[in-house]
Amino acid sequence: MMFTGYMSPAADFQVDGEESENYAVSGEILTTNDSGESYINYKGYADALIKEILHPTVDKARISIYTK
Template sequence: MFDLNKDDLAGFDVVVDALGGWTPETVDVIEDGEKKLADLLQGTNIRLVVVGGAGSLYTDAAHTKTLMDGEDFPEIFVPVATAHAKALADLRKRKDLNWTYISPAADFQADGERTGKVIEAGEDFTLNRKGQSVISYADYADVFVNEVLNPTHNKERISFLQA
């Protein structure tokens, strides 16, 4: 990915950034990868759609506190959540780039059931009627692909959870 150049991306309508890293040695690829792609796409009509994180979702009305700021946020996820928050902050500064950042729910379940019933939330950490913030990979993939194919959020972060 880091060897890509502008010509490699010419002709595409959308580029999806789903690059991730979990270890101290690899977590920087989240921010560095987003920045690399954003730099390549800036000034083009190609959209960048990012698989984001939930840790940067806001937990207060003033949008000054995030999920990862809470004392119950698992310490093991802080580096990943911080990297995603930095990547999102970089996107927000860009004026000549079409991007969408899509956060999953806090409980992002690899083996979870596809329900087809999701709630679109914006910047705020949201709970469903059961008091949960959960989404399966399958439901997330469905809403993600829908946003890629039918873009409705430009220069925005959105999030999804199961109803």
């Protein structure tokens, strides 16, 4: 399967931050972590994007990425 969807960052797209794989994938509805926050940094977003391109989890859908 090839990635044919759309990927959006969390509500707060932060420039700085440690590289982390501590993120989750959600659908089209705004999703927050246990603290009620919706954020991701560039490094986490880029990591998630690359993983989604290499190993797609959706077909013709939009997903969003946020920090757990």
